[in-house]
Amino acid sequence: MGSTLIFAFMRTRDENKIEAIYREALKMLVNEGFDGFSIQKLAKVAGVSPATIYIYFSDKEDLLLQLHKREMDKYFGYVMKDFDPEMDFATGLAHQWKRRAEYVIRHSDEAHFMENFRFTPLLPKAAKMRDPRFSEMMKRFVTKAIRNKELVTMPFEVYWSVAFSPLYNLVRFHKAGMSLTGEKFELTDEMLTQTLSLVLKALKPGDEEPVPEITCINTSLKHPDTK
Amino acid sequence: MGSTLIFAFMRTRDENKIEAIYREALKMLVNEGFDGFSIQKLAKVAGVSPATIYIYFSDKEDLLLQLHKREMDKYFGYVMKDFDPEMDFATGLAHQWKRRAEYVIRHSDEAHFMENFRFTPLLPKAAKMRDPRFSEMMKRFVTKAIRNKELVTMPFEVYWSVAFSPLYNLVRFHKAGMSLTGEKFELTDEMLTQTLSLVLKALKPGDEEPVPEITCINTSLKHPDTK
DNA sequence: ATTTTAATTAAATGAACATTCATTTATATT
């Protein structure tokens, strides 16, 4: 899709236009929500005709998917810069954490959009468009760390959830300017550093905490009463 | 708003209708997204006239806010049942964790809606409608645990993010049927139990892990280059 | 059965929606 035949006689395309479309689309989605976003409004604020948008995108859904892919690629490009899966675990985790934190703090709209997208019915389609190299690298890093006994044995999804979702959640509070309680909240570098330290403690082998078993999936049919 | 004057001669209101409106609204929001949700479609599937919806809700935004409040109240009612902030930390955390996990697994649409709502421009308005008793109880529990040296000293928001966001993230993967990599994923009780154990390890005092300082907030102006 | 009232509705409103179409514009080569 990205490569088009170049004929001898052509009007040159204005790359600023497509950039404006992406930029204003992101802004509108974050500020007005997925409802509240429309092609006609986008065309107006981006300074193009609605028809121009349909030159670059087959429809509204395609625009959203392309925008998502673009943001994901930018994000992972930043996160993976100078990362080497052969790093020892604590170093590699700190690197990932630092890069992720930097990006989502400095590009809070983009981060908000990417997270919001995960709750959209478009998610399955977006998942198929992802560059697999990033997650392959992540998985290699985790597998090696487990093999080297630097990381507790666990499924990749558990690792990811413990390692990174606290970070994203803190940034979400920060961007909203409030925590769950509705009180004002401002994130600090000290909080981020402490969170990384806690996460690393959780993931490093040793001192496993005994907890009561959680049973809610295999038993869901036996407990239909939730009132 | 909830209490209306009861006159002598009145047609009785059909509570099934309002229940159908809430139920179908939730379903539509989860399955078709916040765009894709409309009053006219809702009226059709709920089996009422669009005008009926405007008897109970002043407008679309009010409907969304009321639905959100209702779901939050149901959720926190379930989570807080049998919880006592005077419980010792490990017991209280396990209780909270278990109740949260049960609810969000068994009411995955409701959970999806509540999380999705956090990315909506309506969030600030919703925050003002929240029952403060829940977060007061949570804060009391955390403050006491820190005072008793059962919990590392940290801001409430850091506690919440480390303690619960991994759970919500795992359930999000589970509901989507895929992890970030796009691969199939099914959550198990064992994964949940392990995650709780890891979280408890992170939060209990002792063995603080040294990590490099994260600096991205106070230095954001000094590093405008993110390419 | 009548009365009173809120509950409920069908139908209508104008605005905004996604998308298309017929046309014009800009450009690199000739």
Place this chain on the structure above:
DNA sequence: AATATAAATGAATGTTCATTTAATTAAAAT
């Protein structure tokens, strides 16, 4: 300057949107 081509558009399409209006319905006390 003429030409071929994609880039870009303004205006229109029919649809769906949130919301309102005027009228009807149902219930419970009389």
